[in-house]
Amino acid sequence: MLYKLKVNGKAQEVEAEPGTPLLWVIRDELDLTGTKFGCGVAACGACTVHFQGEPIRSCSFPIDAVGENEITTIEGLEDKTAKVVQAAWNEKDVVQCGYCQSGQIMSAVGLLKQNPSPSDAEIEAAMQGNVCRCATYVRIKDAIKTAAKNLEA
Structure with a gap:
């Protein structure tokens, strides 16, 4: 399925299966590897990104839930x-x-x-x-x- 995302201020389009964790889209599809995989169950924080300015665990956040909301990874922190x-x-x-x-x-x-x-x-x-x-x-x-x-x- 095609998803239109806004990551680090840029419009992005990615193909992903519904339910794919945002972490894997960020790392594998967008090649933003600063966000790390640690545990896969949102317990360690290595995969933390900002969703609409709030920290979330991307390993347990499905791509379907992103919508048109802004995602910021470590590569996009500039303020x-x-x-x-x-x-x-x-x-x-x-x-x-x-x-x-x-x-x-x-x-x-x-x-x-x-x-x-x-x-x-x-x-x-x-x-x-x-x-x-x-x-x-x-x-x-x-x-x-x-x-x-x-x-x-």
Whole structure:
């Protein structure tokens, strides 16, 4: 079936079976491989993208549910919040293996767009379900706090 999508600000057409997870359309049909497969059951967060500006798990989100709504992947993050988060990630040296980081960043950007000055508890709640195999959770939280401060400046 032909689907017309808007991904990272661009109109796209893809052929996919109804019910195909958005993750596989993004990776296999659009060749945007920054979004990762981790668990396939929406439990790890590696596949996080923004759907209408909200973080979602693309491994369990069917292509049929997209409609004409905007999808943003890690490759399409370009606004001020995204740049500040990415700079904080570098400043705090968050990344080890890097596999989960696109999902972590997508969730962090989503949080800071909704709440530019989150408490520790709000950060933990927003990032819950984003698994980091290298256990860089302390640095992730620190980077989010740094990004929040830099957004205020």
